[in-house]
Amino acid sequence: MPRRNDDRVAFFETVQIAIGIIIIILAMIAFIAPERNRPAFPAIFTLAGVLNFFMAGKSFRVNHRNKKYLAMVFAHVLAGIFLLIISIITIASL
Secondary structure: OHHHHHHHHHHHHHHHHHHHHHHHHHHHHHHHOOOOOOOHHHHHHHHHHHHHHHHHHHHHHHHOOOHHHHHHHHHHHHHHHHHHHHHHHHHHHO
């Protein structure tokens, strides 16, 4: 039974690492030629928001009984919502 939980944790950590690498690659591409790569900006903000939601879920699963960590979960959710709003604004401005 513990093996399944370890597989789930490894999967979510792998997804977080992959999203982080994609964000870094898109940011480098976007800042090399911003006018030509304008569609990369909404993708960066969307992926960053999704990454914050992943981190909130992970923090909640691990520390859901500790009130101090619930504030961190709330902060991650707020950051994710903010980044998704910024993503919508950048999509509208394209």
